Amino acid sequence: MNFLKKMAITASAIAMLSVGAQAGEIKVGSAGGVTGPIAELVAAIVKGRQIATEHVNSNGGLLKGDTMKLVIADSACDPKAAVDAGNKLVNVEQVVGIIGPSCSGATNGMVSSVTIPAGVTVLSDSATAPSISELKDKDTVFRASASDAYQGKAIADMVWKAGKKKVAVTYSNDDYNAGIANVFVKEFKALGGEVTGNQAHEPNKASYRSELSTLAQGGPEALALFAYYGSSGITIVKNSLENGLFGKFYAADGMFDKSVIGQIGADNLKDNIWITQAASDTEDASYKNFAEAFKAAGGDPEAPYAAHGYDVAFLMALAIEKAGAADRTKISAALREVAGPEGEVVRPGEWAKAKKLIADGKKVNYQGAAGVNDFDANGDVTGLFSVNVVGDDGNWSRSMLK
Amino acid sequence: MDALYGYMLYGISLATMGGIYAVLTLGLNVQWGFAGLFNAGIAGFFGIGAYTTAILTTSATHRHIGGFEMPYIVGFLAAMLICGVIAYLVGKVCLRLRSDYLAIATIGIAEIFRLILKNETWATNGPRGVSEIPKPFEHWPEPWNQFGFLLLVLVVVAIVYVLVEVARKSPWGRVMTAIRENEPSAKAAGKNVENFRMEGFVIGCMIMALAGALMAHYLKFVDPNATDPLLATFLVWVMLIVGGSANNKGAILGAFLMWVVWSATEIVTSRLPDELAIRAAYIRIFLIGLMLQIFLQKFPQGILPEKRPDVAKSNGNAETKMAD
Incomplete structure (x- = not known):
């Protein structure tokens, strides 16, 4: 031994x-x-x-x-x-x-x-x-x-400040997106906004027309979309624009990718989509x-x-x-x-x-x-978020969300 | 902040993890040591056990299916049962493959399990994992809760050891050895080789699932990364080879020994300057590979080589009762 x-x-x-x-x-x-x-x-x-x-x-x-x-x-x-x-x-x-x-x-x-x-x-x-x-x-x-979950609150604030009072919500049925969507709905209602429809969707479907036409009822001004761009997000934006169901979109960082612009087109998205992202304020x-x-x-x-x-x-x-x-x-x-x-x-x-x-x-x-780093009761921080819009050059342009 | 008290607590955690690995290694010993089945997908069966008990024993949450709040014993038994059924189905497909092909197939199967656990978010909470799993004795004060859990692990190790040891010495165990050493002659002696291999495979996987269940309760959390093959497959193989395959005592010794080597080396490497300490983390992985090489080349039988049961004592009646 x-x-x-x-x-x-x-x-x-x-x-x-x-x-x-x-x-x-x-x-x-x-x-x-x-x-x-x-x-x-x-x-x-x-x-x-x-x-x-x-x-x-x-x-x-x-x-x-x-x-x-x-x-x-x-x-x-x-x-x-x-x-x-x-x-x-x-x-x-x-x-x-x-x-x-x-x-x-x-x-x-x-x-x-x-x-x-x-x-x-x-x-x-x-x-x-x-x-x-x-x-x-x-x-x-x-x-x-x-x-x-904090991103949901950040988006709710952004939508409210943009003057939108009535929105429809759809989210991909996974923990991440469902979590953000739940917080968004709660916070948006707390601000005084109205959620005209709130529906989960299964990712990877070929078309979301039927879900979207249901959601478009009740006169929403925009669609709050919580999804990954690849599995359902791009299809939902495309279906909405093709059928004239929604024209404005608010989304979380699951939707942030170059391929969103590539597949839908910068002209279609300019001034129509806002995507938040966790970020540091470089200024x-x-x-x-x-x-x-x-x-x-x-x-x-x-x-x-x-x-x-x-x-x-x-x-x-x-x-x-x-x-x-x-x-x-x-x-x-x-x-x-x-x-x-x-x-x-x-x-x-x-x-x-x-x-x-x-x-x-x-x-x-x-x-x-x-x-x-102001910790809340759970020991969490709210963090900083940036918002991405389509800039004049046809690419994403980022600014801090205040 | 008494240093000795700290070492004692660390000792308990070493022994607990070592014990859980001992159960895993005993499971592998049934497959490789007894039946000569090369299972390279240990992590998959381990993961099934961990997730089964995790989902059955946690309280209701919106993150994954569950809310059953079953007692621990149900979690353990269900983990073994479900894993046994899955292992049977896997065995039906894979066990006819020769040893090296079986290894490739089981790696693939473990990867499939891992991807299912990662992607079926509705059931498993996907990459975010299952949290707040209850832990036996956790309401006892420190350090007794840790002692309690260690005791539970050691009792499980002892029970599994006794059962596996009885099996090894029984006629069933000797048929296994015969198949491992010379499959055609076992067949010629009228043994149903396929059935025996299936039994060895399923029993081994069930023991692995039991280890997975213990681990889930110990960590209080599982996610798909817990089925990473480095710590859940390859380390277990090294433990068995170092300890001595086909020897149950060797399997247990190898598990404790290698876990101590794996865990305690970091206490040394964390004393290096930061840059080196980060690199040394990889050296620990290298060290495990090196030990495997040394043992395979210099001591292929491990620290405690296989001991065949004494034939003279157990001839006669047992032979005639032998299953075929």
Whole structure:
């Protein structure tokens, strides 16, 4: 059993390596799908987290000059791996809090099985599934990216502001689109609008004429369309235009693709379709701070969720500073205090300023690169959305939705 | 934040995952170790078990079918039963294939299952997965709930081990070995080879489904990524080969050992500088492949080689009762 002996030696070596944190080092778990299906995206997200950590450490560090140390754990976008990674971070590394993981599934597994029972605060940068809002999490699960459901509210506001009072709704019968549609209907009615018809449709049908002619009754001014462009969205727009049933369309990001213009024609869509999308406001001062630092480090600041990655690491540092100790039980409450909406605005890179404000006992309101991080009761943020219309050049033209 | 307490909790999680993998590996041992069936679609059967119990035991939600709120035991039994039926149908189509072709066919079948779970959104919530699965003992205080679940897993491992061990020593097990070693001579001895292979395949798949069900309750969440072949098929193969195929103790040893290697290596790699730590995540995968190579080439029988049951003790009556 020579092999077993070697294994025993390896195991004891591992145990010795991992005894306790070094003095003056505060560990934060950095879980992410380093391997697995979204590994390329995660590389940029992790880079964002690292840059935020460097900003913290090179501007005075945490508390009394302690360094913030991110401990990487591979959640592989797989709930099995994420639970294992979470167990190591919480129990072996004894981290103060965890940022990540990347995928909604990995987040769901890790928080349900590990961190909620252990009372460790998790702040995810890219999990967007609505089911995470509903977890009974003792206020320990937060995220810096908007739940998909928020887009429904954003669209409702946009339609109402455009002066449309009566709309018909149709959605592809899947979790994502149904979720957005439900929120849209609720919010639009709350604003005072009227929903003349609301019908689910099955994707991949050859024609939607009968559904659309039913929906066109009652005098709707526009169609709110929640579908994927490929499986039903393009067909619905085509059928509507061909038969003169609907002329104006409001849609969520499932409809955003070049092929929509390609197949329906820019002339037909110009001034007739508005498609929302989750986005960062590239004109915002916070984003510019982040983008400059990210570019200087050799990255592309427009990489998906890289800005969110920066924000979660910075927020976690602020929460530790606010809590005044590397105490995992205090992070959740502290996180709410540094995220706003009240207090003096702190932007990416302004660690020294934030540290001073907290030392002086003033309130801090971190406005992140990816948007304001005012957490609601579920620990969610509303996020920022852009709207895409067909521009003069016949391509999509994007502007921020305010 | 007591470090020792933390290590103990981590130890519990290692043992729990190791135990679930031990059940999976025992299932594979029935197929490969006993009957010589090369099943490369473990993840598929594992996924069926996980989703079955997930849907049966969760409370009502608008995300997927369900709201049955069945007791755990119903979830476990239904997972095994449904997987058994599906395995029978798969076996009808695939089992006549020779070993390497069977491997290709089962990879394909596992992929089909994964795509069904991903796309039949009305039933499974598609890529978003099934969340808020209840976990046995979860209302007990820490750390007793974790101990409770570990105990449940270990009890399941023990029951499966005893049953599989009895089967191995029985005439049924010896027919299996005969088929594995020399199919024409088993046939010549009047054994219905196809039936025996089917039995081995179905029983193995049912055990895999049981492991899937345990995993679903442990994670409290399943999604199609949980049936990713790396951690649900190939790792299981490595566990069996390293532990010793056709030896049930070896299967269990291999499962615990490889899970500890897989999980604990990250504690070392996470101490590297960030850039290296990210790359080291891939080295862990490489390490698993390397171990498989070393064992296949240097110790093809694994740590605990196969031990044939003692023929002298069990001749006589048992032979005449042997099923054909």
